[in-house]
Amino acid sequence: MIRQRFKDDFPALEQALREVHAADGYPSVWPADPRAFLAPPLTVSGWVAEFRGEVVGQVLLRGVPEQVPGWMSAAGLPAPEVLVLSRLFVAPAGRGRGLARRLFRTAWAGAQALGKRAVLDVHHRNLAAIRLYESEGWRRVGTVDGDWLDPGGSVPRVHVYVAP
Numbered sequence: 001m002i003r004q005r006f007k008d009d010f011p012a013l014e015q016a017l018r019e020v021h022a023a024d025g026y027p028s029v030w031p032a033d034p035r036a037f038l039a040p041p042l043t044v045s046g047w048v049a050e051f052r053g054e055v056v057g058q059v060l061l062r063g064v065p066e067q068v069p070g071w072m073s074a075a076g077l078p079a080p081e082v083l084v085l086s087r088l089f090v091a092p093a094g095r096g097r098g099l100a101r102r103l104f105r106t107a108w109a110g111a112q113a114l115g116k117r118a119v120l121d122v123h124h125r126n127l128a129a130i131r132l133y134e135s136e137g138w139r140r141v142g143t144v145d146g147d148w149l150d151p152g153g154s155v156p157r158v159h160v161y162v163a164p
Contacts, residue, residue, distance in 0.1 A: 001049070002099070004045075005060075010038060013038050014034045016094075019091040023092050044083060047106050057099055058088070059107040060088075060107070062083065071142070071146075075142075083114065085104070085108065088100065088107070100132060101132060119161065130159065140159050141161065143159050146158040
């Protein structure tokens with residue numbers, strides 16, 4: 001089940017994020033403040049996925065900050081016209097049930113309902129996410145350096161996608 005995210009979902013979301021981090025290395029560096037990672041500034045809306053009554057994942061729509069991330073230039077769209085689809089994850093216990101795709105489609109529809117185009121960035125090693133985005137018709141418009149460091153101190157390569 002996909003539903004709107006609420007404040008009381010944060011303990012379960014933090015646990016799900018820990019499981020994703022342990023299984024997949026997402027986020028690549030564990031955040032000092034996981035709740036701030038789960039609800040970053042400029043969040044417009046958020047949804048969670050539930051499986052067997054437990055919150056197992058989420059997705060967000062976010063506005064673009066005044067200091068536009070470097071990867072946004074690859075999108076080729078003015079910041080006021082877009083929303084960023086971000087923080088999409090599903091814990092291992094909820095996988096294989098189409099929850100990531102349903103979260104993705106829900107956020108994408110949310111952006112469309114607000115008259116915005118959805119964009120996103122993804123670590124080049126996140127092959128499952130890349131397959132999802134491409135299977136939904138999203139177009140890769142560039143590959144750039146990320147604006148963070150991987151655990152070993154290297155700058156990751158990030159693919160930039162734009163909704164059709």
